[in-house]
Amino acid sequence: MGLRRYLTSKALWYLGALVVAVVLNFLLPRLIPGNPVDVIVSNLSQGANISSEQQAKIYAQFVEEFGLNQPLWQQFVTYVTSALQGDLGTSFSSYPTKVTALVGQALPWTLALQIPAIIIGWVIGNIVGAIAAYKGGGWDRSVFTTSLFLSSMPYYCLSILLLYVFAVVFGWFPVGGAYSLGMSPEWSWEFFWDAQSYFWLPFASLVLINVGGQAVGMRSMAIYELGSDYVNYSRGLGIGDAKMTRYIFGNAMLPQVTGLALSIGTMVGGALITELVFNYPGMGSLLFNAISSNDYPIIQAVTLLITVAVLVANFAVEIVYGLIDPRIRAAKSGE
Secondary structure (H helix, E strand, C coil), rough: HHHHHHHHHCCCCCCCHHHHHHHHHHHHHCCCCCCCCHHHHCCCCEEECCCCCHHHEEEEEEEHHCCCCCCHHHHHHHHHHHCCCCCEEEECCCCCEEEHHHHHHHHHHHHHHHHHHHHHHHHHHHHEEEEHHHHCCHHHHHHHHHHHHHHHHCCCHHHHHHHHHHHHCCCCCCCCCCCCCCCCCCCCCCHHHHHHHHHHHHHHHHHHHHHHHHHHHHHHHHHHCCCCCHHHHHHCCCCCHHHHHHHHHHHHHHHHHHHHHHHHHHHHHHHHHHHHHHHCCHHHHHHHHHHHHHHHHHHHHHHHHHHHHHHHHHHHHHHHHHHHHHHHHHHHHCC
């Protein structure tokens, strides 16, 4: 009953957060100055002999087709109902391409970059932080200093440094992109071998910063547990170090599980900027181009997917946290 009550309260909270996010996701793109239809008509008029009367007709046609002539509340209802049916609309800047097609091309690149970076960074960071806290001395000081430096560095700074040193100066990796010119994405060993050389630099920039943040957090929690009363009391009873280590780092891992959810949210933003630095064809590049052209449907689709992914990831971590931490079940059972 305690776990069920805990999960119900969390589910209601995340549902409310999703509703607020959907409303903001619809409103914020429309606060960007400029009219996207003006950009479309201007692009169509370039190099073509179109009169002002024809431009006005084209403008009115696009405004009606995109529903921009409707009241804002009606546009919102259309947006929500279409999104629930899996229709994210038609791109303004790439008309008549559907947004789902553009997202389907960009999303695999972002997932292939982020998921390994999040998991590997979290595992390595916690192991390094735990070892630093346990060993202490010079090892602890060096690990803490390095981890603090990495965790404090913005994603784009490390990306630029890695790009300049290893791609420009040494030439060990390609300067940017995701695969060589003349190739197209396909399921083949040749394409995979070519694409992996473009993968390592953006991947390393995400992993290093994530390792630094997780190592700092794990080190702090492990040091706190090492100095707690139950550790001193257990040592006085003669309990062995091996058994005490399991208790210490098991307790220290609990906040790090929540830290995993937080790292997912922060890394999403960092990965989008990293993709821009490396010209990686993921969701970050797609969102940047959409913002530049006031492409409301793409902006709404990308931010909605990011919001849903972060909320689902955090809720999943809340479930795991409720299962592994008996204090939560005890607290909810006693209410």
